[in-house]
Amino acid sequence: MDRKGFLKQTFALCGLALIPIGVVESCKKQSFPGGANVNFTLDLGNSANAALNTVGGALVANGVIVVRASAGIFDALSATCTHAGCTVGYDSGSGHILCPCHGGTYNVSTGSVISGPPPSPLTRYSVTQSGNVLTVKS
Numbered sequence: 025m026d027r028k029g030f031l032k033q034t035f036a037l038c039g040l041a042l043i044p045i046g047v048v049e050s051c052k053k054q055s056f057p058g059g060a061n062v063n064f065t066l067d068l069g070n071s072a073n074a075a076l077n078t079v080g081g082a083l084v085a086n087g088v089i090v091v092r093a094s095a096g097i098f099d100a101l102s103a104t105c106t107h108a109g110c111t112v113g114y115d116s117g118s119g120h121i122l123c124p125c126h127g128g129t130y131n132v133s134t135g136s137v138i139s140g141p142p143p144s145p146l147t148r149y150s151v152t153q154s155g156n157v158l159t160v161k162s
């Protein structure tokens with residue numbers, strides 16, 4: 025059997041059933057956490073959240089980047105870049121949210137796009153503090 029015949033036989037047996045599934049899966053609309061309901065807490069006494077005890081510290085939890093931009097002020101934004109879905113990070117030097125993939129830059133307070141290819145701002149969430157516990161909500 026030549027190569028063409030082999031491929032025809034292979035697709036006839038199983039490929040035709042798999043290709044449409046793969047096409048459908050790859051064509052599904054990509055969902056970004058920024059559109060989801062957000063409601064979680066972070067205990068600042070937990071060592072996993074220690075970054076938020078320092079001004080300029082940040083962490084990503086549940087698809088949200090939480091930043092301690094100044095003493096007692098926390099910002100929370102979707103951690104998913106609106107351009108192509110990369111996870112953004114906080115640059116304490118510039119005070120901006122940066123995307124490592126194509127250089128998108130966002131305002132940490134508002135989520136608005138400062139520069140780069142992102143087509144829309146990051147979704148912003150509210151952050152409240154009660155004692156050592158931060159609550160992040162849509």
Ligand code: FES
Pocket residue numbers: 105106107108109110123124125126127128140141142
């Ligand atoms: S994915 Fe963030 S700038 Fe392209």
